[in-house]
Structure formats: C-alpha cells, structure tokens
Amino acid sequence: MRKKTSRIDNKIDILLVGQPNVGKSVLFSRLTGIKTVVSNYSGTTVAFARGKMRWNGTDFTVVDAPGTYSLEPLDDASWVTVDLIDDARRIINVVDASHLERHLPLTMEVLAQNKPTILVLNMSDEARYRGITIDAEKLSHKLGVPVIPIVARSGEGVKKMISTLFTLQIQKGEEEKDERGHPGHHPHLFRKTKRKHIDDHSHLDRRKIWEEIGNIVSDVQTLKHHHKSFAERMEELTVHPLWGSLFALIVLFLSFSLIRLIGEFLISGGVGIIGEPWMELPFGTELLFENLLKPLLKELSLVLGEKGFLHRLLIGTLIEGEIDFSQSFGILTSGLFIPLAAVLPYLVSFYLVLSLLEDVGYLPRLAVFMDSLMHRIGLHGYAIIPTLLSLGCNVPGIMATRILETKRQRFITATLISIAVPCAALQAMIVALVGDRGALPLAIVYGTLLLVWIVLGIILRFVAKGFKPELLIEIPPYRLPDLNTLLSKLWMRLLSFFKEALPIIIGTVLVVNILYQFQLFDLLARLTEPLVTRMWGMPKEAIVPLFVGILRKDVAMGMFIPLQLTTKQLVVASVVLAMFFPCLATFVILFRELGIKEGLKSTGIMFLTVFIAGSALNLTL
Amino acid sequence: MKKTLTQMHAGEEGRIDFLHGGRGLRNRLYKLGFVEGQRVRKVSDLSWGGPVIVMVNRSQVAIGRGMAGKIMIETEKKR
Numbered sequence: 001m002r003k004k005t006s007r008i009d010n011k012i013d014i015l016l017v018g019q020p021n022v023g024k025s026v027l028f029s030r031l032t033g034i035k036t037v038v039s040n041y042s043g044t045t046v047a048f049a050r051g052k053m054r055w056n057g058t059d060f061t062v063v064d065a066p067g068t069y070s071l072e073p074l075d076d077a078s079w080v081t082v083d084l085i086d087d088a089r090r091i092i093n094v095v096d097a098s099h100l101e102r103h104l105p106l107t108m109e110v111l112a113q114n115k116p117t118i119l120v121l122n123m124s125d126e127a128r129y130r131g132i133t134i135d136a137e138k139l140s141h142k143l144g145v146p147v148i149p150i151v152a153r154s155g156e157g158v159k160k161m162i163s164t165l166f167t168l169q170i171q172k173g174e175e176e177k178d179e180r181g182h183p184g185h186h187p188h189l190f191r192k193t194k195r196k197h198i199d200d201h202s203h204l205d206r207r208k209i210w211e212e213i214g215n216i217v218s219d220v221q222t223l224k225h226h227h228k229s230f231a232e233r234m235e236e237l238t239v240h241p242l243w244g245s246l247f248a249l250i251v252l253f254l255s256f257s258l259i260r261l262i263g264e265f266l267i268s269g270g271v272g273i274i275g276e277p278w279m280e281l282p283f284g285t286e287l288l289f290e291n292l293l294k295p296l297l298k299e300l301s302l303v304l305g306e307k308g309f310l311h312r313l314l315i316g317t318l319i320e321g322e323i324d325f326s327q328s329f330g331i332l333t334s335g336l337f338i339p340l341a342a343v344l345p346y347l348v349s350f351y352l353v354l355s356l357l358e359d360v361g362y363l364p365r366l367a368v369f370m371d372s373l374m375h376r377i378g379l380h381g382y383a384i385i386p387t388l389l390s391l392g393c394n395v396p397g398i399m400a401t402r403i404l405e406t407k408r409q410r411f412i413t414a415t416l417i418s419i420a421v422p423c424a425a426l427q428a429m430i431v432a433l434v435g436d437r438g439a440l441p442l443a444i445v446y447g448t449l450l451l452v453w454i455v456l457g458i459i460l461r462f463v464a465k466g467f468k469p470e471l472l473i474e475i476p477p478y479r480l481p482d483l484n485t486l487l488s489k490l491w492m493r494l495l496s497f498f499k500e501a502l503p504i505i506i507g508t509v510l511v512v513n514i515l516y517q518f519q520l521f522d523l524l525a526r527l528t529e530p531l532v533t534r535m536w537g538m539p540k541e542a543i544v545p546l547f548v549g550i551l552r553k554d555v556a557m558g559m560f561i562p563l564q565l566t567t568k569q570l571v572v573a574s575v576v577l578a579m580f581f582p583c584l585a586t587f588v589i590l591f592r593e594l595g596i597k598e599g600l601k602s603t604g605i606m607f608l609t610v611f612i613a614g615s616a617l618n619l620t621l
Numbered sequence: 622m623k624k625t626l627t628q629m630h631a632g633e634e635g636r637i638d639f640l641h642g643g644r645g646l647r648n649r650l651y652k653l654g655f656v657e658g659q660r661v662r663k664v665s666d667l668s669w670g671g672p673v674i675v676m677v678n679r680s681q682v683a684i685g686r687g688m689a690g691k692i693m694i695e696t697e698k699k700r
Contacts, residue, residue: 069652102654102678130679210656235681239665239674368683372671380685381672470685471672472649477680 012087013060014053014165017110018094019103020067021476023122025049026485027094027152028064031162048080055162063088071109090116090168092161097121097149098130098477100221104213105206107143116168117145120161124149126479130232131224139220153482231478238365239475248369251362259349263428266345285341289325297323297332313513327561329516334558335509338429339502343554344494346428350392351493352486359481359489363388364473371471377457378464379404380471383413390421393497394586397421398593408466411594412457415602418582418590419609420453422553425501429557430574437567444621445574452579452613456605500585501552508551512544512559521547535611536576537618538569545573550581568621575617579610622696626663626673626689634662635696642691650692654678661694 014031016024028034032051049064065084066077073079085091093110095103100121107119121127121134140147146164150157238244269284297315304311306318315323316330325337357363363385371381383404390397397417401410422430435442515521521544525532529540536542541563549556560573582590591599623638637659640647654677655661664681665674673689675682684692 072648099678099680102680105652206651207656207658210654210659236664239667239681239683241665241667241671244665244667364683368667368672368674371683371685372667372669375670381683470687471683472653472685472688473683474653475674475681475683 011061011089012050012063012084013089014062015084015088015091016062016064016094017081017085017091017106018065018067018122019069019096019106021474022067022094022096022103023152024064024067024094027092027120027122027150027158028062029488030152030155030158032062048084055166068106070106071113085110085113085115088115090165091118092120092165093117094120094122094152097124097127097134098132100134101213101217104216105209108209108213111143111145118161118165118168119143119145119147121147121149122152125151125154125156126477129229133222133224135220135222139216142216142220153485235475235478238362239368244365245369248366251357251366255353255357259346259353260431262349262352263346266348267341285345289337289341293336294323294325300332309517312517313510316513326558329509329513329559331506331509331513334555335506338509338554338558339425339497339505342432342558343425343428344497346424347392347494347497348490350424351490354388354392355486355489355493356481359479359486361476361478364475367473368471368475376461377416377454378412378461378468379409379457380469382471382473383409386413387417387421390417390423391427392424392493393501394418394421394423394582395500395589396493396496398586398589401593405469406466407598408464409469411598411602412460412464414590414594415460415605416453416457418586418602419456419579419606420449422449422578423583425552425554426557426578429554430578433557433560434570434574437570441567441571444571444617445578448575448613448617449578452609456609460605504585505552505555508548508555511551512548512555531611535618536572536614538565538573539563542569542573546577546580549577549583550587551584553577553583568618571621572614572617576610576614579606579613581606624694624696626661626675626684626692626694627666627686629663629694629696631663631665633696634660635694636660637692638695639693640691641693642688646688646691650688653682654680655682655692 016028018024028049028051031053034049034051048066051062051064053060053062063084065081068077068081071078071082071085073082091110091113093107095107111117119139121136124134127134134149136147136149146168148157148161148164150161152158238247265284267284267286269287301311301315301318301323304315312330314330314332316328316333318324319327323333325333325341328334357366364382367381367384369381370384374381374383383401385403386397386400388397389400394417398414401413401417404410404413430445431442434445524547525540525543528543532538532543532546533540542560542565545556545559545563548559556577557574560570565573581587590602594602624635629635637655637657639657640650640655659677662676663673664676667674670686672683672685675684
C-alpha cells in the first residue's frame, strides 16, 4: 500500500532528480551548503533533503529527491519523486556521464512530466578518464532541453548549470504548460507515466524507449578505445570467486586492525603500540584527561571538601583518596571521560575506516561475497551494509535498513542488529574491560554475539513470513575518495554523536548518581535478584548497570568496574548487556522504522534471546 | 547458442534473448538495463549459491542465482 508523502505546501524551486549513486547529494550540498551523508553505493538518500540556495539576492528552495530508477510507481522512492515533481518549478535531472544509456530511460520519464528541466551530466571527469566523450550540444538538440556537463565534487560547470537553469521559463498558468522544456521529438513514446498502472503493454513501450535511447547514445557518445585502467582491472579482480574472497578477507582484517590501531593511538598517544608516548606531550585523550583535567578537578574536590552532595554529583566518589575517571562517576569525571576519552577515539577511527570503504565503493562488493552466507539467515548480501554501519552506532544502522527491499528483510536485519551487534561505544568499553582479562574472554564475548546473530538469523529465516527476494544490485565503479567528502561525512557522524549521545551520557551519569544517593537501586536489585544471581550467576548489584544500559551501554559497562566481577561474570555481564534492551535511542528508532507491532515482536525476541544466551553462557563456562 | 546466465562461463559474451519470470522481476531487471537484445558479458560467478556478476552497459550488476537462471542469453563465439 502506498503511503501519501506528507504534502508539501510551499513550492519547490529546484528539484534534483536522478538514479541512485549519481551524486545528487553532492550537488545538493554544493548548492545549499547543507551537508548530507554521501556514499558510493545506492540508496544513501532514503528520505529527501530540503535546503535553501541564494542566487542574485533571492532564496530558492532546493530539494534532493531520493534516487530512483523509474517514475513508475514500483517502490517508495519513485512515489516520493513523482509527488515532488508535481510540486517542482524547475528540475535538474542528474545523470552519470559515464553510463549515459543506463540513465536516459529515467530522463525520458522526467521529460514527459512537462516541467522546465535541464539535464546535467555529472562525473564528466570520470567519463573522460574512461575514454568517453559526449557531445552535449547534440544531446541537447535531440532531447530539447539544455545539457550541461559538470563535476559536482569539484564544482566544475556548476555555475554554468545554475545560470542556465534560471534562463528556463517557469510555467505561470496551465495554458503555457507545453511551451517550454518538453521533449519535442518523440511525444508518442514519452507519455506521462504518472500513476499509470503497469501492464504488459508497457514492456513493449519500454523496448521501444531502450531502442530509441540506444540510437541517441550512439549518436552523441564516442568511446575511445583505451587500455583497462587500474580501477577497471580491480573492479573485475575483486569480484573473482577466488581472488575476490581473499581480497575481502584481507580488507576486513586490515580494516579491523586499522580501527584498533587508530583508536588506541588516539587514546594513548602511542603508548602500548610504539612503547613510548609520542614526544613528551600529553597527546592522546587518556593522557589529556590525566595530565590536564585531573589537577583542576583535584582543586575543585578540595574546595568542595571531598564529600557532600555537590561533590558526589560533580566529582563522584574518591577511590582510595584519588579521582578515578572510570570509577568515580561524577559528571565532570566519568561523565566526561567515558564519551570523550574512551568512546570518541574509537568512533573517529571506526567511521574513518568505514567511510573510506564506502567512498571507494568496496561495500557493495563485500555484499556480493556475503550473499550466499547471508541467504542462510534469510537475508541477502546487501543487509551486510546496515549491519556494518551498526558496529559504529545502531541508530544510523537501523535507519539504513531502508536500503533493503522488503519488510521482512528490514525486520530480520533490524532485530539482529538491535540484539547482537554492539556499537562502537560499547565495544570500546568491552575491549578496555574484558580485554584487560586476556584475549580469550574477549573472544568469548564476540564469539557469543556472532553465534547469536547467526543462530537467531537462521531461526528468523524460518519464522518470519514474507517474500524472500534475491540480490539484484548495481555495483558502483571504484572511485578515488574525495578527502573533503570523507572528512565532512566523518564530521557529520561525529556531530550527531555529540548532539544526540553526549547529553544522554552526561544525563545518565547524573541520574545514576542521584538514584545512588537515594538508594533506589537497592529496591530494583531485590526485585530482580533471582534472575540475575541464579540464571546469570552475577552479584545482585549487577542489575543496576543492566538497567542503566537502557540509557547508555558504555556508561553501564563502566559501572561494572567497582563490582569486582570474576572474569566469567564479566563475560556474561558484557554479553547480557550488549544484547539486553537496545539503548534508548536505538529503541526509539527501532519502533519508528518497524512500527509498533513489529517493534514489540522484535522486543519480545530480544527478551527471550538474552535470557537464553545469558543462562547458557553462565552454565557452560 | 542459447544458455541461461548461470550456464555461461566467466568471460563469455552474448545478447539477452529472453527474460523469463513474472512482471515484477522483469520490471526490476529492465530498470538496470536488462532488455532483450542488450549485450552482456559475464564477469564472475560466485558458486555455492552466490550471485552472478555481469557487465551491462559498462556497469557491473550482481544478480541472485535464481533470477540469473531466468535470463536467456544468445551467446557469441569469441573473436
């Protein structure tokens, strides 16, 4: 069933329309200055973005439509786009200059909408590199609309595009409608497809359109024979059954090593990796806290008299007369240390490496290799992308499940993520705490989560009802990542951590602190004692961090420190914490994406799984 | 010679002869440029139930095995 897009009351001055992964979002941020997440694979823009562009002293509304292959009402993206086109005054149709024939079918449908339109050949630098020349003037003549080659990433041609755009006449009344910007040559082929039911005739039309497009393309495009570029050779090599699998393993191994290395480096400034801290400076977040913040807080602690309500709130409890950043639990100690010193470095390194893989265009190839494995858990390979994103933070990961086609896939992927995929914040704390007890306990934690992900996936495959689609994706070409895009994406992702997670972390520390002071946790601990102590073998005090985990898991993990858990208890605690109740932000997103009914189902599955996994781990270890 | 995409071996080229399967599947394939008469080259075949990778219009497309088995190709002899 179709959901009506929320009606757009004010008109759209400029609408960007194009297929997935043609760089609409790059162009959008160039026009409006608004940064959106851009990646080298299809479907990054799942909703549409709106912004303002200033030109000659006037503001214009610019909207970036979701990438769609067609205006025929086949999926949500095309519905949304059709609605947006209805409200648009001018359309910029963005196509990939190096794959003109693949993009023109959509262009034909857009032109049939009879709106003032210009065609923009994006990534014309890549086309040049691949030996493709397009005669823009000839193409413009054939289609009856202006055609401008641009490079959205560098800004080449964008000025010309804008000035051409504003030479187009905007329709004022209905009677002028057909005067401008309609396809002059083949009106019989390009009838309005809007809200038309697709029947079997349309496929005959389509063959005609493809034939027509083939003629146009062979007329305007010249392919210079060139030796296969390095990128093209790699594109084939990395999907080769044998070399490609090896390559995938190496990439995964290098990625995780690099994430750890950069993370550790940012925390300790090289201590433990190189041996000595880098130079004699307090580089590294941990050292910054120890050397710069601690002396200040010591002063404050003395001023506050080392105890009392305010001292406990701000500094927390002194451990053996000293401030301990991970145990004291004041707002200024643990409240700042956990997000900034322990979590942020890993977040930076994770997103840096992931963004690199995204922008080069490797992720869809990884999806291809994961496909046969993922089918065994009722998903197809593309589901690996939201899952990998979730290793950073579950919230954008679950949002990214929208790139999957069916409700069933979204349900399985999101449920598995919320239960068995730990976010970077939690992982940073798990690695610090459990890793301290040795590599084996750490391996048990990760192994259990992986096992739960697989086993639960297999069960859900048989239980969850619905259509099981097969993989059908376009694999993007390899592209040299653009440093600016990469850094701005990293910055946006970190910014959302600062905006959304940081206040919650500090708030959580505050709430925990107050609840402690009023001893409300004792009541909670008594109520849930049988489950926690008998089934999971943990001291009853461990219930407190588990409840705090509903707010923030990294903070909760820090609360295990003063409990002096045995290694076995710590392993069980980490696994239970990771699986039990996704953090509040994830929980909200899960319900928003799945709806209340499916969200409740997912939650029920979570309770059952965490109960079984925690008990099983406790009994077998 | 007519074969399905799954029967072709890597490196083999041909033209799409016919797309079996329902309207939904055909529509999805058309969107990615799989139309009768279109030239394709098989790039790779990830066995053990993995997808088939083909080159269409100079783009790589990964197709699940089930779908790939429904695409008939008129193969050409290599020059």
